[in-house]
Amino acid sequence: MTTSSSGSIEAPANSRPGSSFSFASTSFTDMMGSSAAAAGGASRYKAMTPPSLPLSPPPVSPSSFFNIPGGLNPADFLDSPALLSSSMFPSPTTNAFASQQFSWLTPPQQQQGAAEQGGDKDGQRQTYPDFSFQTAPTTEEAVRTTTTFQQPPIQPGAPLVRSASGEDAYRGQQQQQPWSYQQQPGMDAGSSQAAYGGQFQAAGSSDAATEMAPHVPASGGYSQQQSQRRSSDDGYNWRKYGQKQVKGSENPRSYYKCTFPSCPTKKKVERSLDGQITEIVYKGTHNHAKPQNTRRNSSAAAQLLQLQGGDASGEHSFGGTPVATPENSSASFGDDEAAGGGSPRAGNAGGDEFDEDEPDSKRW
DNA sequence: GAACTTTGACCAGAA
DNA sequence: TTTCTGGTCAAAGTT
Numbered sequence: 001m002t003t004s005s006s007g008s009i010e011a012p013a014n015s016r017p018g019s020s021f022s023f024a025s026t027s028f029t030d031m032m033g034s035s036a037a038a039a040g041g042a043s044r045y046k047a048m049t050p051p052s053l054p055l056s057p058p059p060v061s062p063s064s065f066f067n068i069p070g071g072l073n074p075a076d077f078l079d080s081p082a083l084l085s086s087s088m089f090p091s092p093t094t095n096a097f098a099s100q101q102f103s104w105l106t107p108p109q110q111q112q113g114a115a116e117q118g119g120d121k122d123g124q125r126q127t128y129p130d131f132s133f134q135t136a137p138t139t140e141e142a143v144r145t146t147t148t149f150q151q152p153p154i155q156p157g158a159p160l161v162r163s164a165s166g167e168d169a170y171r172g173q174q175q176q177q178p179w180s181y182q183q184q185p186g187m188d189a190g191s192s193q194a195a196y197g198g199q200f201q202a203a204g205s206s207d208a209a210t211e212m213a214p215h216v217p218a219s220g221g222y223s224q225q226q227s228q229r230r231s232s233d234d235g236y237n238w239r240k241y242g243q244k245q246v247k248g249s250e251n252p253r254s255y256y257k258c259t260f261p262s263c264p265t266k267k268k269v270e271r272s273l274d275g276q277i278t279e280i281v282y283k284g285t286h287n288h289a290k291p292q293n294t295r296r297n298s299s300a301a302a303q304l305l306q307l308q309g310g311d312a313s314g315e316h317s318f319g320g321t322p323v324a325t326p327e328n329s330s331a332s333f334g335d336d337e338a339a340g341g342g343s344p345r346a347g348n349a350g351g352d353e354f355d356e357d358e359p360d361s362k363r364w
Numbered sequence: 365g366a367a368c369t370t371t372g373a374c375c376a377g378a379a
Numbered sequence: 380t381t382t383c384t385g386g387t388c389a390a391a392g393t394t
């Protein structure tokens with residue numbers, strides 16, 4: 001079984017360019033990975049919390065990453081109902097935005113069923129441009145998770161690209177739109193995604209969030225280089241072992257292996273020329289728990305949960321909906337970049353770090 | 365010195 | 380069989 005997801009959030013068409021943003025969601029598969037599997041794979045969760053509450057404030061340095069009109073308090077912006085409006089986030093029940101952006105997608109479980117029924121030829125890959133959790137794989141068979149990032153949000157008519165391998169994925173569109181946030185060159189999608197959609201989780205089995213973990217530039221000067229070097233933000237450690245220029249795509253594809261001994265999990269990451277992640281494909285499942293006592297497993301998620309009214313252990317709920325715990329998930333938030341270099345503001349809810357950013361944590 | 369990235373070369377499967 | 384392509388290896392360089 002294969003799970004994948006991708007998604008995007010876009011601001012209402014009439015929103016102000018400076019205050020709107022879009023982001024491509026990560027699959028956050030790991031959020032559901034082990035836990036869901038452990039639970040029998042029957043659980044399905046949906047992120048109810050809007051991605052509007054980044055664990056960290058927007059990058060301090062000027063950037064097109066997130067433009068906030070002058071005079072607009074970022075905090076206010078984050079609290080703005082507009083950011084939480086249904087027009088920007090999928091309905092928890094329909095997975096569709098008010099604009100019906102994702103009306104085309106099939107709920108994960110349905111897709112799974114479809115795959116089982118032959119809906120998906122190989123039955124191995126599906127793309128869920130929504131933010132709902134999916135049942136984690138229950139077998140050891142290779143699981144491939146695709147996370148497709150898009151610069152502009154998925155448009156209703158966006159072309160669905162099917163790769164030679166039969167993988168479906170929405171590719172990031174090259175053309176940029178005024179209302180789309182622009183990721184800083186060199187800043188991986190994780191940063192942006194985490195910043196604006198860290199809470200969103202899609203299902204999967206592995207740790208899809210990898211590249212998307214919240215390496216939000218720390219106010220104290222987060223190392224962008226570090227951010228790029230570290231390929232994993234999903235709680236697992238990855239080692240890049242190859243890079244290829246895939247024919248038919250101008251984006252180089254990088255290959256990563258889980259560094260855990262004997263762990264067969266691999267992932268492919270495609271980045272656009274400007275460094276934005278356009279696709280992530282996971283292959284295999286981790287045969288180990290996420291490394292602990294690592295910054296990767298930082299408590300960003302925990303804090304997030306706390307912010308959401310949950311706690312860092314046990315079952316949490318976003319807006320009343322149970323979600324994977326930081327422990328069992330490799331949600332994008334809570335990784336290296338996020339925790340370690342990236343988002344100290346993630347707080348120390350679950351750990352011992354980020355003290356220097358406590359002010360930020362409190363602020364947020 | 366360990367861990368990681370980079371990058372050219374190699375290998376295997378598909379056309 | 381040959382060619383093409385994706386995936387992987389491994390040495391060298393970097394952090």
